[in-house]
Amino acid sequence: MAIESITGRARVPLATKAVQKTEIDSGNKASKQAEKSDSVAITGIAQGIKKAFESSSTDAIVDTDRVASVKKSIAEGSYQVNPERIADKMMQYENLTPQK
Numbered sequence: 428m429a430i431e432s433i434t435g436r437a438r439v440p441l442a443t444k445a446v447q448k449t450e451i452d453s454g455n456k457a458s459k460q461a462e463k464s465d466s467v468a469i470t471g472i473a474q475g476i477k478k479a480f481e482s483s484s485t486d487a488i489v490d491t492d493r494v495a496s497v498k499k500s501i502a503e504g505s506y507q508v509n510p511e512r513i514a515d516k517m518m519q520y521e522n523l524t525p526q527k
Contacts, residue, residue: 469477500506 497506
């Protein structure tokens with residue numbers, strides 16, 4: 428008995444191809460050989476990135492000695508602000524950011 432779809436037309440079963448066991452076995456052998464011959468090579472650039480990442484993760488992000496020195500200078504009232512240096516750094520940053 429055929430199952431009718433919503434449109435009222437009978438569905439026709441699709442023909443399938445019988446796969447023999449020898450075809451499956453030969454496919455498994457080929458995939459096993461491919462697994463043995465696969466290899467991964469990391470480029471010099473990727474190795475450099477890996478080294479940079481490893482070294483940056485071990486270094487301290489904040490220079491605690493410098494922070495302590497600045498805090499001490501502020502507390503003593505001897506910290507000097509250099510407006511020209513600040514302006515230069517702001518311009519360097521501005522030049523790095525993309526313009527709209």
